[in-house]
Amino acid sequence: MPEPTPTARAYTPAAGYHVLTPLYDLGVAFTTRERVWRDRLVHHMAPTEGEVILDVGSGTGNLALAIARLCPSVRYLGIDPDETATRIARSKTARLVPPPEFLVGFFSASAVAHWPAPAKIVICLVLHQVGLEEKARLLREAWHTLAPGGKLYIADYGEQRGRIMRLLFRLTIQQLDGVQDTQPNADGMLPVLMREAGFQDIRELETFRTPTGAITIIEAGKPRI
Numbered sequence: 001m002p003e004p005t006p007t008a009r010a011y012t013p014a015a016g017y018h019v020l021t022p023l024y025d026l027g028v029a030f031t032t033r034e035r036v037w038r039d040r041l042v043h044h045m046a047p048t049e050g051e052v053i054l055d056v057g058s059g060t061g062n063l064a065l066a067i068a069r070l071c072p073s074v075r076y077l078g079i080d081p082d083e084t085a086t087r088i089a090r091s092k093t094a095r096l097v098p099p100p101e102f103l104v105g106f107f108s109a110s111a112v113a114h115w116p117a118p119a120k121i122v123i124c125l126v127l128h129q130v131g132l133e134e135k136a137r138l139l140r141e142a143w144h145t146l147a148p149g150g151k152l153y154i155a156d157y158g159e160q161r162g163r164i165m166r167l168l169f170r171l172t173i174q175q176l177d178g179v180q181d182t183q184p185n186a187d188g189m190l191p192v193l194m195r196e197a198g199f200q201d202i203r204e205l206e207t208f209r210t211p212t213g214a215i216t217i218i219e220a221g222k223p224r225i
């Protein structure tokens with residue numbers, strides 16, 4: 001059964017500190033080669049007309065825009081606990097048709113139960129920012145929320161292979177978001193947690209070396225029955 005959302009309301013905002021949220025877009029663009037990996041993420045997701053896609057930790061709406069560039073007719077749904085980021089997302093995507101739908105709140109299956117079950121869920125640059133328990137909870141909730149036969153896509157700082165990527169990750173992301181939450185990603189825990197949540201056919205699709213560490217796109221499936 002899906003679990004209730006934790007009562008603790010603390011979370012790390014998009015750019016590490018609430019005051020920096022308006023600068024998030026600029027920061028992510030310049031420090032992660034964003035356009036390259038985000039477009040590849042959407043390419044791998046292969047959105048189709050009318051398909052329901054849920055974006056967990058939708059932030060300032062960058063993925064909503066990237067998906068709309070490739071396939072404007074998807075039904076995009078986003079959830080994020082941060083009001084400021086969601087306000088920015090709504091304003092940036094106001095002209096899209098059909099309009100993306102955003103909800104302010106912590107993600108759980110019950111929080112999005114009023115929406116249709118998504119064929120695809122994407123969790124982008126969220127899991128590196130949350131504690132180990134919350135990573136596992138978000139993945140379990142994603143499994144419960146996803147339609148049977150659906151796909152999960154993660155784009156995030158994954159395993160940091162090699163001295164240079166480990167050093168860049170330590171000097172940037174780990175300074176901003178702390179070592180405790182980020183280290184399990186750097187140690188390659190994401191595929192392990194995905195398997196424990198019930199996902200199958202877990203595949204690393206692509207890895208991008210960026211000035212802030214390596215970002216990996218991972219795909220996984222939920223069986224039809």
Ligand SMILES: C[S@@+](CC[C@H](N)C(=O)[O-])C[C@H]1O[C@@H](n2cnc3c(N)ncnc32)[C@H](O)[C@@H]1O
Binds near residue numbers: 011129
């Ligand atoms: C680095 S931003 C990424 C935003 C967006 N996904 C993107 O690709 O640009 C991380 C986002 O995760 C959200 N977040 C943090 N903790 C969360 C949680 N426990 N559940 C869902 N979202 C969370 C933050 O509010 C923030 O907007």
